[in-house]
Amino acid sequence: MKIFLIELRRSPLRWWLPLLIALDLAVLFGRARWWVGVWPQASAAAQVPSFYIGPFLAAYASWSAGRTHRLGFEDQIAAGSKSRWKIELIRLSATVVFGLAAYSTGALVAAAVSFDDAGAGFLWPGYLLLGGTLIVLCTAVGHITGRWFPSSSSIPVICGLACFAALAMMGGPSGAGLFVLSGAPDIELDAQGLALRLALALAAVALAVQPPRVLNGYSEGTAKLSARLPAVGCVVLAAACLAGMFSSGPLRVARQAPRAPLCTTAEPKICLWPEEEKYLPQVEDMARRVSELPSKFKSPAVFYEEGLQRNASNDTDFSILEGSMWEVANGMSISISRTSTPPYCPAENNAAEDRRMMAYFELNSWLAARISGAGQPANMHGGPPGVDQREIAKMIEWPEVDQESWALKRLDTIEGTRCE
Known part of the structure; x- marks a missing residue:
């Protein structure tokens, strides 16, 4: 925990946090304001900024993950007392925390402006979890990219743009279902579909912090085959989640009508x-x-x-x-x-x-x-x-x-x- 707090304090992303919050609020109120006062619509609106925050964090994570290689510290970290995956997890988690901080701020603002006009209830957690899942997934993809291609400029930019393009083309409700644009009250998110997307994000995180060690040039005394097993398992899990996402039907399903409308x-x-x-x-x-x-x-x-x-x-x-x-x-x-x-x-x-x-x-x-x-x-x-x-x-x-x-x-x- 102490090392994690140090990473948070020293992360360059702390200077970008106000910009991320401004981006979140600009997207939240810049699209429309008719969602104010309707909890499912406000929840979906609070989730939309993740579409922009995610690619930004992918670019930053790619830049951050490549610092070790660019500074020539690979050998020192490999010889250190802490496992490499723990070091990478701390770095990736710090990036995610800043992204979720900006995202949560937008969600709280959406709740605050809706509270007076809305009826009973509150923000729907499914939509908020979907946005958080997208942020984690994009960050993990960026981290993986940065570890394999440790560039300080071109690769992070390409990674961020690629994430944005992929989400725009295939990430919507008619594709992978990684984000939604509205939240009609007669529709809710399927729990199984949401779990598959969360599992995909966690598999990407596991792959990001523990890539195939043999291909990275060190084995820490472990046989080459067993060194590959964690990464292979992560890839298999991610593939299974993707297959489930596209075969299990739409993420949004009809909601049961209330007894007393x-x-x-x-x-x-x-x-x-x-x-x-x-x-x-x-x-x-x-x-x-x-x-x-x-x-x-x-x-x-x-x-x-x-x-x-x-x-x-x-x-x-x-x-x-x-x-x-x-x-x-x-x-x-x-x-x-x-x-x-x-x-x-x-x-x-x-x-x-x-x-x-x-x-x-x-x-x-x-x-x-x-x-x-x-x-x-x-x-x-x-x-x-x-x-x-x-x-x-x-x-x-x-x-x-x-x-x-x-x-x-x-x-x-x-x-x-x-x-x-």
């Missing part, structure tokens, strides 16, 4: 995951606006956030995409228009089909604007073809009688379309 008191009821409590006042207003729609429109009795009724029809499901209530209103508008109009059948000709589809598009857009209380947000693009969303946004300011007349004309077009 969080629902509005106003009708129709709008039910959310309990972790989405901060959105409850907004959906209460949306439920009230639905109840104020013209009587010609029929609404389902209950709307569910995605994942709350996995074994039932999902016609009334909606999702909260990056905190946007427009997505909620849009999903509800489609359900209301389906409930309020006859079942679909092919129109008697293409012209009639086009008129009916345009009526659907305009009606759904108007319903979404009415339910949300505003038009489509400026930062969202697209929508039904041929519909001017800016005009729809102005329309909900019209007198109620004018809006009802406009909407009923679209309903008449839909209901009056003859089938083939």
Whole structure:
């Protein structure tokens, strides 16, 4: 422990710690802030900076691990009283500690800014462990690289860039699953998948501190074959973990729905995951606006956030995409228009089909604007073809009688379309 503390005090990385913390916070708040107040989303957001901290530590670990060779101290360390693996583990651990210190600071900040708005619970440990695993893995890879290629400049830079590129291309949820970009409440991390990634990181650490000794030029009185066994075992374990990661399915799996979701008191009821409590006042207003729609429109009795009724029809499901209530209103508008109009059948000709589809598009857009209380947000693009969303946004300011007349004309077009 004393040697480890000395390594921490003397590590050049201590001067980089403020920069690492600044990097973590810049990534945390620079991407978006809609995650604030939702524990699973805040946990996933706190994990994202590991994507950048990891490659940085890989570059530093590569530089640090090569110092012994560059300074000509290999023989002195080999002849010392402490085992070589202990010396390497101390050096690698010091690098990891600084990385985790910056990472933990970002996680604490994410928790602090979410605490007032969030409901019961706290940061989800699975996401935080995933980010920590990525940091350890990158550091170990850098340490291995530095021991085999003890360069002071080019190899560390190449190592860091290679780690970053590999993560960007293959490390995401659709690849190796070493990081995630969001944490929807209906999804959780698979415990077995998380354990495989942690085991891979630990195998890389073991390989980094105890490489094939014969190939490093010393055997410490051990037969060459037995000297290779620790490294061979680490390689086999790492290969097994990789095989398990890619064969065991996705890291993120469906989460069991709660027995009592969080629902509005106003009708129709709008039910959310309990972790989405901060959105409850907004959906209460949306439920009230639905109840104020013209009587010609029929609404389902209950709307569910995605994942709350996995074994039932999902016609009334909606999702909260990056905190946007427009997505909620849009999903509800489609359900209301389906409930309020006859079942679909092919129109008697293409012209009639086009008129009916345009009526659907305009009606759904108007319903979404009415339910949300505003038009489509400026930062969202697209929508039904041929519909001017800016005009729809102005329309909900019209007198109620004018809006009802406009909407009923679209309903008449839909209901009056003859089938083939």
